[in-house]
Amino acid sequence: MEGAxxxxxxxxxxxxxxxxxxxxxxxxxxxxxxxxxxxxxxxxLTTTILGLFGVADVSYPIxxxxxxxxxxxxxxxxxxxVTGIVGGVAVGLSGRLxxxxxxxxxxxxxxxxxxxxxxxxxxxGSGARAILVMVTYACFVDxxxxxxxxxxxxxxxxxWQIKTFGARRGFILWHVMLPSAFPHIFxxxxxxxxxxxxxLVGAEMFAGASFGLGFMLYEAREFYAxxxxxxxxxxxxxxxxxxxxxxxxxxxxxxxERWGLARALQG
Amino acid sequence: xxxxxxGPWRRLLGSPLLSLGMFLGLWEMAIRVSGLNxxxxxPPSSIAAAMVRLxxxxxxxxxxxxxxHLSVSVGRxxxxxxxxxxxxxxxxxxxxxxxxxxxxxxxxxxxLFPIPPYAYIPIMLLWMGQGSTxxxxxxxxxxxxxxxxxxxxxxxxxxxxxIRTLRTFGAGGFDVVRHVLVxxxxxxxxxxxxxxxxxxxxxLVGAEFIAAPDAGLGYLIYSAREFLAVDVMFAGLMILxxxxxxxxxxxxxxxxxxxxxxxxxxxxxxxxxxxx
Numbered sequence: 001m002e003g004a005x006x007x008x009x010x011x012x013x014x015x016x017x018x019x020x021x022x023x024x025x026x027x028x029x030x031x032x033x034x035x036x037x038x039x040x041x042x043x044x045l046t047t048t049i050l051g052l053f054g055v056a057d058v059s060y061p062i063x064x065x066x067x068x069x070x071x072x073x074x075x076x077x078x079x080x081x082v083t084g085i086v087g088g089v090a091v092g093l094s095g096r097l098x099x100x101x102x103x104x105x106x107x108x109x110x111x112x113x114x115x116x117x118x119x120x121x122x123x124x125g126s127g128a129r130a131i132l133v134m135v136t137y138a139c140f141v142d143x144x145x146x147x148x149x150x151x152x153x154x155x156x157x158x159x160w161q162i163k164t165f166g167a168r169r170g171f172i173l174w175h176v177m178l179p180s181a182f183p184h185i186f187x188x189x190x191x192x193x194x195x196x197x198x199x200l201v202g203a204e205m206f207a208g209a210s211f212g213l214g215f216m217l218y219e220a221r222e223f224y225a226x227x228x229x230x231x232x233x234x235x236x237x238x239x240x241x242x243x244x245x246x247x248x249x250x251x252x253x254x255x256x257e258r259w260g261l262a263r264a265l266q267g
Numbered sequence: 268x269x270x271x272x273x274g275p276w277r278r279l280l281g282s283p284l285l286s287l288g289m290f291l292g293l294w295e296m297a298i299r300v301s302g303l304n305x306x307x308x309x310p311p312s313s314i315a316a317a318m319v320r321l322x323x324x325x326x327x328x329x330x331x332x333x334x335x336h337l338s339v340s341v342g343r344x345x346x347x348x349x350x351x352x353x354x355x356x357x358x359x360x361x362x363x364x365x366x367x368x369x370x371x372x373x374x375x376x377x378x379l380f381p382i383p384p385y386a387y388i389p390i391m392l393l394w395m396g397q398g399s400t401x402x403x404x405x406x407x408x409x410x411x412x413x414x415x416x417x418x419x420x421x422x423x424x425x426x427x428x429x430i431r432t433l434r435t436f437g438a439g440g441f442d443v444v445r446h447v448l449v450x451x452x453x454x455x456x457x458x459x460x461x462x463x464x465x466x467x468x469x470x471l472v473g474a475e476f477i478a479a480p481d482a483g484l485g486y487l488i489y490s491a492r493e494f495l496a497v498d499v500m501f502a503g504l505m506i507l508x509x510x511x512x513x514x515x516x517x518x519x520x521x522x523x524x525x526x527x528x529x530x531x532x533x534x535x536x537x538x539x540x541x542x543x
Contacts (some may be wrong), residue, residue, distance in 0.1 A: 009367075010370055011370075013367045103287040104287070108508070112473075113469075114472060117476065119497060121492060123497075202473050205385060214386070217389045217390075221389045221390075237379075
């Protein structure tokens with residue numbers, strides 16, 4: 001359904017459409033709709049830029065909220081990835097452990113991580129601690145699930161072969177099992193990062209935070225600071241895209257593609 | 268690594284039922300022995316008691332509390348997913364057919380895809396206020412993106428010769444959409460439904476946390492916080508999990524079996540990951 005080369009009009013259609021849309025939106029919120037309901041794009045951009053780079057006392061401290069979210073995300077993800085891989089390897093290696101834990105995991109898996117917000121608030125106190133636990137949990141579950149599956153999927157011949165050369169268990173784990181399970185683990189990291197991020201944004205709204213982008217969205221509503229809400233949404237969108245595009249693609253290129261494992265991921 | 272077939276005693280030891288029982292027993296004992304606050308750290312017995320309490324009617328002749336909340340949530344989910352599927356297919360076909368629409372909207376869809384849908388809740392709350400409308404709109408929005416994406420991809424993948432053949436026989440534009448484009452995209456849509464339902468389920472819970480005035484599973488769990496009723500939270504979470512599995516494997520699995528698996532496009536779905 002596509003021609004050899006997009007025509008001139010087709011190539012520039014998106015820019016035209018976006019320009020038109022932005023102009024229409026700007027006009028709409030300047031002339032017709034109350035800017036408290038729908039702020040103009042220019043206002044959102046100004047608020048964002050002032051908040052990110054401006055004087056902290058005058059403008060909304062967007063930079064601080066963003067930094068707070070990113071720190072929690074990084075900490076939660078790292079914790080979740082490490083504990084998830086360790087737990088997943090343990091369960092993948094031991095049949096007994098797997099039989100013991102699989103009913104519990106089967107029960108926990110279908111519950112959205114965000115639904116634990118009230119429990120986390122009661123147990124860990126509302127705010128950063130509860131949020132960190134939830135973000136870690138969201139990442140942990142994905143890593144746990146994919147890693148244990150990846151370890152179980154390691155071809156037995158690999159293990160037998162290296163055993164005939166007299167390899168010890170630690171060596172087998174490090175040099176055979178983990179690399180072989182890596183595509184699964186990497187898929188888990190992708191899933192876990194996305195899960196952590198959305199849980200973070202949700203938890204900052206629901207788990208009594210006093211900082212963070214989710215909190216910013218939530219709090220700004222109470223003051224009818226609609227421009228701040230949209231600027232928070234804008235930053236959330238940018239970070240979401242950046243996480244998916246820049247971060248993960250770069251890791252993928254460095255590891256999976258270089259090792260020639262990219263095809264295994266699709267299988 | 269080949270395992271010797273375990274004897275009956277071993278099999279009983281390894282059965283999931285027993286391990287679940289053992290786990291519950293350990294949990295019960297650990298909390299009783301450690302002297303933790305039973306209200307804040309409920310043992311399985313108090314969760315079961317809360318479940319029974321919620322399943323009983325609050326007064327003669329009324330609906331049980333849990334059923335009220337569950338039916339409200341399920342109703343919202345059903346409406347939202349229906350809207351998302353219908354609107355998603357329409358928008359997806361449009362994007363797939365019209366190359367200008369594709370050029371303009373495909374980047375937007377790709378950019379919206381990774382945004383956590385929870386972020387829309389406060390804005391919808393501002394525009395629509397508390398209530399089912401806000402919850403349904405946010406949930407439908409979250410559920411529609413996979414449908415739009417997959418429909419557009421499926422439509423674009425159609426061999427143009429099929430369309431030209433149909434056209435030669437005098438078919439109109441709607442016939443092409445109905446007999447070629449939607450069936451072609453259906454494979455993608457059906458496999459996207461799993462994603463869609465999962466996304467919708469968790470967005471619904473999040474939206475019900477703050478946008479539900481008086482009912483819904485999310486509301487039940489979240490409002491239990493005011494009374495520190497962790498046992499009620501756990502009962503709600505269990506229903507959430509059980510129902511999530513039912514939705515994904517019951518509804519989506521059935522649809523997949525009837526369509527994708529029967530057409531031989533994909534193998535029988537593995538009993539794997541659920542709606543989280």
